[in-house]
Amino acid sequence: MKREDITYMGAGPAALPTDVLAQAAEALQNYEQTGLGIAEHSHRSELATNILNTTKANLAGFLDVPSNYEILMMQGGGSGQFDATVYNIVSAWVEKQRQKILKERGEISEEDLVKELRKKVESELRLDYLVTGSWSLKASQEAIRLLGPEYINIASDARKFNNGKFGKIADESTWTLSPKPSMVYMCDNETVDGVEYPNFPKVLEPSESENDPFVVGDFSSNILSRRIPVQNYSVVFFGAQKNLGCAGVTGIIIRKDLLVSCPPLILRKLGLPVAPAVLDYCVTAKNNSLYNTLPMFDVYLAGQVLKKLLATFPDKVNGQQAEAQRKAEMIYAALDAYPEVFQVVPDKSVRSRMNICFRVIKGGNIDEAEKNFLKGAVERGLTGLKGHRSVGGIRASNYNAIPISGAEKLVAYLKEYAQA
Ligand SMILES: Cc1ncc(COP(=O)(O)O)c(C=O)c1O
Structure with a gap:
């Protein structure tokens, strides 16, 4: 069977442009006449840094990412982001509350601070999930596993409005969002069920109030195929293996004000989970996505796909x-x-x-x-x-x-x- 005879419509990993793959095959053996392949070069070399920075710049350029957002590259796929979003948003939310208490109270003992934080966490920490298909369902189940059901609110389960099956997005007026959600999670395109939001939800449009929730969007299966109102999101994430490149690297577009984290000791005292370093957005950002060995071939391939898109x-x-x-x-x-x-x-x-x-x-x-x-x-x-x-x-x-x-x-x- 020849490659040109096949139109492969699998859901992911997906087909990649043949010319990009041909060039990548060469780069795998000998990248730009260095005598060494791209997967063999150090991820800390100047050459790797250039690839990473160019890929990030091209992604930002293609999607018009505003300058108050940072781009991160991580491993662990979309599923890893089900965890990362929970860990990081809980930590950022608690830190926001901690700073507020410190500002209001000035001098406060750690014991009292933790007591006040615990009250806030119990009464207000709520992660809302809009379940519109199998992937947002899975993300919500993972959040329940990590945090406990008391912190998770399923603000909409589309199956309730469609005879027990996915296939509709219920009208926004039926959503039961928490009074002050800490986070609202949505999956823009549900790969298994073929359901895609026609537009960004009206009720989630930012109001510029400090109570606006962190909005998270999973764009794993439609990234680079539609304009994203990035400024409406705190975090947009996507595995590369459908529209961007091959499995192994995951992109995150994150608003910079979310790059704060609560000291682990406080989180532990509150009974909340602490992010593993490899899933920590702050650690990743501080190290320009090179906290540990990044799969540079995957980043290179994504960069080449973006280069082709920008030229086309x-x-x-x-x-x-x-x-x-x-x-x-x-x-x-x-x-x-x-x-x-x-x-x-x-x-x-x-x-x-x-x-x-x-x-x-x-x-x-x-x-x-x-x-x-x-x-x-x-x-x-x-x-x-x-x-x-x-x-x-x-x-x-x-x-x-x-x-x-x-x-x-x-x-x-x-x-x-x-x-x-
Ligand atoms: C929308 C969506 N989110 C998350 C995932 C999970 O991604 P991964 O397999 O990279 O963990 C997928 C996988 O197909 C997906 O389509």
Whole structure:
């Protein structure tokens, strides 16, 4: 099988541009005529620092990241960030309260300080989760595991509004946010369920009050495909392995005022968890993401993808967004044209542009129809279309590396299958 014969629509790891991979293969053996490959050079060399800083600058440039944000590169994937966000936001929130008490009270013994903090923590520390699919569900479960259910509020569970299944985002008026949430967590694109927020939620728009929650967004499966209102978030994170590069490096865009942490001794006295150093945003920022050995090949690859995107789209992410939209519209239109053959899973209002989830209902026996559909797809070089094992069905992942011609190839097959 040749690479050019395949349109791979797997949900991640995803396909990467062939020219970027060809160049990376060379860099793996001999990076810029240094006689040594990129994975062999020291992560503390000038050459590695240049790669890291260029990748960060290109990411900031492509997404128009405001200057009061810092970019971090970490390991541990999106799942690592389920933990990192909890540890770091709890610590930053407690530190904010600690500073407030110190300012108001001036001299205070550590014992009294801890007593006051404990009261605050018990009455006000609340992490709110908007559960709109399998990944935000998993993040909320991890938060409960780390902190305890008393601190976690599921402000919305989309399944309650859609017959027990994911596929809708409930109206904001139904969300039960805490009175003063410390954090609100959302997943902008739910990879398994094909649900994407059409817009940033109105109720979370910053009010510039000191009570604004820290808003966290998981963009693992739609980063670089849409404009992000970065200033509305405290933290945006994404594993690289879908639109940015290969698995192994995770990007974090963090507002700089969040780069504060509470002394571990105080957190321990409050019974709250202390971040492991490798998941600590402050430690990572202080060391320009080089606290420990960063996988420089992964950073290099992400940098090359960004370089190509910047060269392809003069209006940066807006250009890529328009292309993603065009491809998604084309595929959904083909599915909608044959309602007796295909059934799109999520509600029309929240259809993901990245992960297009549908069922094949032709003939009534769904299992049989989907088996046949997938078999025919593979014969035509369309691979990776099987839905996530937890939900079944078909999922076409329309990431950035899928060219328009790839989307057209899928559309042609959808029509051919429907008309057969
Ligand atoms: C939206 C989203 N968040 C988090 C994750 C978990 O990422 P990882 O496998 O890098 O831990 C995934 C994985 O596919 C994802 O799609």
